[in-house]
Amino acid sequence: LAKTTQPISMDSYEGQEVNITCSHNNIATNDYITWYQQFPSQGPRFIIQGYKTKVTNEVASLFIPADRKSSTLSLPRVSLSDTAVYYCLVGDWSKSTFGDGTTLTVKP
Amino acid sequence: DADVTQTPRNRITKTGKRIMLECSQTKGHDRMYWYRQDPGLGLQLIYYSFDVKDINKGEISDGYSVSRQAQAKFSLSLESAIPNQTALYFCATSMGRASTDTQYFGPGTRLTVL
Numbered sequence A: 001l002a003k004t005t006q007p008i009s010m011d012s013y014e015g016q017e018v019n020i021t022c023s024h025n026n027i028a029t030n031d032y033i034t035w036y037q038q039f040p041s042q043g044p045r046f047i048i049q050g051y052k053t054k055v056t057n058e059v060a061s062l063f064i065p066a067d068r069k070s071s072t073l074s075l076p077r078v079s080l081s082d083t084a085v086y087y088c089l090v091g092d093w094s095k096s097t098f099g100d101g102t103t104l105t106v107k108p
Numbered sequence B: 001d002a003d004v005t006q007t008p009r010n011r012i013t014k015t016g017k018r019i020m021l022e023c024s025q026t027k028g029h030d031r032m033y034w035y036r037q038d039p040g041l042g043l044q045l046i047y048y049s050f051d052v053k054d055i056n057k058g059e060i061s062d063g064y065s066v067s068r069q070a071q072a073k074f075s076l077s078l079e080s081a082i083p084n085q086t087a088l089y090f091c092a093t094s095m096g097r098a099s100t101d102t103q104y105f106g107p108g109t110r111l112t113v114l
Helices: none
Strands: A010-014 A018-021 A031-040 A045-050 A053-056 A059-066 A070-075 A083-091 A102-107 B004-007 B009-015 B019-025 B031-037 B043-051 B054-055 B067-068 B072-079 B087-094 B111-114
Touching: A010 A018, A010 A083, A010 B019, A018 A083, A031 A059, A045 A053, A045 A059, A045 A070, A045 A102, A053 B087, A070 A083, B004 B087, B009 B019, B019 B087, B019 B111, B031 B072, B043 B072, B054 B087
Parallel strands: A010 A102, B009 B111
Antiparallel strands: A018 A070, A031 A045, A031 A083, A053 A059, A059 A070, A083 A102, B004 B019, B019 B072, B031 B043, B031 B087, B043 B054, B067 B072, B087 B111
């Protein structure tokens, strides 16, 4: 399995930028990095995906260094509704695991 | 995602009972998955199916079985439910197997085994 390591939890305040880093030392050449968001009692939802350098969409940015052994999800100006669990996945779905994710709590 | 539906949404059963959870999708995807999530933890892959004729075990398949009745339907069975199978169960789909393929999740089934 493509193992990933994330912080268990993070706290932030409304309006701040939040960066969540994921380590994936055994990433394979063809693997992409995908981040999902999960609210309580709901299924995970796709946020962003990348292979290298930087990817940005309307929700987040994903920064991937040249060695691709880690990645950072950046959420600009978070709000209370961004409180959720964030998962980093690497590689084919049959070989990757969601792990326990990072619980982000946004405070007023 | 409304394109992936699960029934029932909640189920309470007793130890030893046979339980079937059903998943249907209208996305036309070939790959379907069953995950289990325990409180405060991540998702664990139970089974996945590449297509109707191809079913594979995931991390935690013991005590579970699946049936892929059609491209759109993937059922998960607990032959003899036990209390530690109490969890939230999610079905998901994806177009293919590449890591670029987004997974789309159903709303989940909350199962309680007494």
